[in-house]
Amino acid sequence: MSSLAHTAYPEEKLQEVAKLTLCRESQVSTLLSIFGERQHLSFPSIFIYGHTGTGKTYILQTVLSTLELPCAFINCVECFTPRLLFEQILNHLHHHHPAPENEFSSKERCDTFNDFVRLYNRGMSELSLQETFYIVLDKAELLREMDANLLPGFLRLQELTESNVTVIFLTEIVWETFRPNTGCFEPLTLYFPDYSKVELQKILSSEFPVKYSAEFYASYINILLGVFYTVCRDIKELRHLAALNFPKFCEPVIKGEAKESDSHKLWKNIEPHLKRAMQTVYLREISSSQWERIQQEDREASHLKGLSAHAHVELPYYSKFLLIAAYLASFNPARTDKRFFLKHHGKIKKTDFLKKHEKTSNHLLGPKPFPLDRLLAILYSIVDSRVAPTANIFSQISSLVTLQLLTLVGHDDQLEGPKYKCTVSLDFIRAVARTVNFDIVRYLYDFL
Amino acid sequence: MSKRKSKDLCLPVGECISRVHAILRQRLFQHHGKPFGVDSQHKHLVELLKRTVVHGESNSALIIGPRGSGKSMLLKGALEEILAMKQVKENALQVRLNGLLQTTDKIALKEITRQLHLENVVGDRVFGSFAENLAFLLEALKTGDRKSSCPVLFLLDEFDLFAHHKNQTLLYNLFDIAQSAQTPVAVIGLTCRLDVMELLEKRVKSRFSHRQIHLLNSFSFIQYLEIFQEKLFLPASFPDSQFAEKWNESIKSLVESKMVEDILQKQYSASKDVRSLHMLLLLAVCRVSVSHPHITAADFLEVFRLRNQDSKANIMHGLSVLELCLIIAMKHLQDIYDGEPFNFQMVHNEFQKFIQRKAHSVYNFEKPVVMKAFEHLHQLELIKPMEGLSMRTQKEYRLMKLLLDNTQVIEALQKYPNCPTDVKQWAMSSLS
Secondary structure (H helix, E strand, O other), X not given: OXXXXXXXXXXXXXXXXXXXXXXXXXXXXHHHHHHOOOOOOOOOEXXXXXXXXXXXXXXXXXXXXXXXXXXXXXXXXXXXXXXXXXXXXXXXXXXXXXXXXXXXXXXXXXXXXXXXXXXXXXXXXXXXXXXXXXEEEEOHHHHHHOOOOHHXXXXXXXXHHOOOEEEEEEEOOOHHHOOOOOOOOOOEEEEOOOOOHHHHHHHHHOOOOOOOOHHHHHHHHHHHHHXXXXXXXXXXXXXXXXXXXXXXXXXXXXXXXXXXXXXXXXXXXXXXXXHHHHHHXXXXXXXXXXXXXXXXXXXXXXXXXXXXXXXXXXXXXXXXXXHHHHHHHHHOOXXXXXXXXXXXXXXXXXXXXXHHHOOOOHHHHXXXXXXXXXXXXXXXXXXXXXXXXXXHHHHHHHHHHHOOOEEEEXXXXXXXXXXXXXXXXXXXXXXHHHHOOOOHHHHOHHHO | OOHHHHOOOOOOHHHHHHHHHHHHHHHHHOOOOOXXXXXXXXXXXXXHXXXXXXXXXOEEEEEXXXXXXXXXXXXXXXXXXXXXXXXXXXXXXXXEEEOOOOOOHHHHHHHHHHHOOOHHHHOOOOOOOHHHHXXXXXXXXXXXXXXXXXXXXXXXXXXXXXXXXXXXXXXXXXXXXXXXXXXXXXXXXXXXXXXXXXXXXXXXXXXXXXXXXXXXXXXXXXXXXXHHHHHHOOOOOOOOHHHHHHHHHHHHHHHHOHHHHHHHHHHHHHOOOHHHHHHHHHHHHHOOEOOEOOOOHHHHHHHHHHHOOOHHHHHHHOOOHHHHHHHHHHHHHHHHOXXXXXXXXXXXXXXXXXXXXXXXXXXXXXXXXXXXXXXXXXXXXXXXXXXXXXXXXXXXXXXXXXXXXXXXHHHHHXXXXXOOHHHHHHHHHHHO
């Protein structure tokens, strides 16, 4: 472990930082060298980017708080207007906390950047702060959507205030997308690399529960990473999954069916379980408490499926056919209707279709809009009994639109007749078609 | 003079290093020192300002140059020279405005009042118009002074942003005052936009003197090297002369070394502006510590590498295998359809083809899992939805475009830790 040597800060503090920041030694030492000593001028702006869960926020928080550097830590999601942002920074500067005594008010009212710079300078001279003041803006990508002068202004805040201030931006997104049209003061960009698999293993294993040995937990983490690593590298997500599935992993040991060292047996037990977790918990289709409950109640849980698997709506009989008709109208070219729905369609060579079939299928391009007449025409030909075009049918169309199974395209132009689009997936429509014994695949041009 | 005594002091290394940091950081962050190769512009500006503050003549001018070309530094130098002159010592007033701070004319006017210390004079007075208000402010200065009115220097940073204010009221009034022989004012604007004149309205343009001072970073590589050396040299007033000597020698040898020259040549060809050079130097200076008391060529190499990383390749390094596969699929689609936009369904289809035909290491994931990976790419802004599409399209069919090019993908693949060979081959099958 490389020791963090820096003359400006006491040895114990640095060791404490090193202990708290696993696998981020080089980033911490770079940061410290850039910060320099307390009184030294520091960089006007530092832009730190890296994937979520690479410890950007955590490292900065740890370093700044352990070394007791004066700072304001701002989350741009929380402070979504310039005023909130400015007032929050000033509050931090003055160590002012909104509380019942001061009726949760800020230290000073501040609406514009101009006022902010003035008030900030006044605060600085009141406090006679010689050290570098750090303003950390977390989730800085949101600054782009705020007033246009905010981002360039914060980038050169040191120049504008003529004081020793460093603004640090934390984000997942690369700097190139931030740069305004006419350019701006370029910040120092730093990259926080993602954790390697070994590092992930090390960090996750370091949190083993007291009841079990470290090796046992490490072997569990190894299995977990084996399943999820190709899909997800976010340490927060992995940590969540690890905590949720650990009881299941321990089950055979508690029951006495296996020993802690029977790694193969344990693996066989947990692997299908983890794969199922990927389809459910990972996608947030069921909540973690639901997942835990299911684990306790239903030991087999083989039929457990995510939300998307049993997306199913109970619809009236004609609505089902309407939806099927809409699906066909959306995904079949209008010229092929003749072939599908006319009894005596004459001679249409199959090769004609096959040649065109080479083109990209409609199932890749998405649904096309269709006029109401076509929908009704298809509906009449796919329903066995005779359907009268009553208000009943039309109201079902509008309720399908309300359910967002169909969408209305364009404006509600009464002259031309409305156009619709079907917005359900193939799996969904197949499930619907099955309930009315309609073989929809036979009617789809793409599957001819 | 008192420095001479302390010159023979021999400070501990830690102390020396700390001072080196303090001096160089101060110099490089606050852009102290003389601007380079702008003597004629400097003279021009000083002359212009002198006319205002000494002879009471009104003037207006624009300083135009790309970012980091030393516009502010030029102005600062000229002002220092002007203020050092005897005649103007207490006479001239400065008003500094910045387009980033004063986003409307109302704020700007308040700021002008504040900077002229006229809040008390204005009090609760109500003004009919902007012009009236500004005229009142200047009038107040006139009567407050001894015999004539005192000259005011208006320094407008980010000048182009003021042109976006409603009706350009501030600019109109400032130029109007400068043109009519009222109070002597000098209006100096700083901007990086060469087309700034196009932004001005006709009535504003006609009141402007059309004096433009251009700064164009027109120094040669030899001069660039000189700047480099000058910026890193320790001044003669450094307390520990021995250390300073050693330091300066090490800097000299740095300039002579081939490696550093190569790096500087690369930097020079990429960007001539001094600010990027400063950034490079600062990062190198930051690496100096007690155990590493001098800058070495290796430091520069490392710093240069750090500064020139491809950020998108960096981000791609942290993607999961599944996400990487999706990017490759998008790449294939772009090659097939000549850069046409794609949607999730097409990418998924392409990915599916790969899984069925060639993949051994990647297994088939459920569609929602792939969708989550796709959305993550969107969140990272590696792909971007095409504009002008309604939000009502299903997310599977929303058209997207990829914001990466072939070389970036290849670079990322080569650096990618434990990249499965089949994925690599799949990528190479069309990228090469």
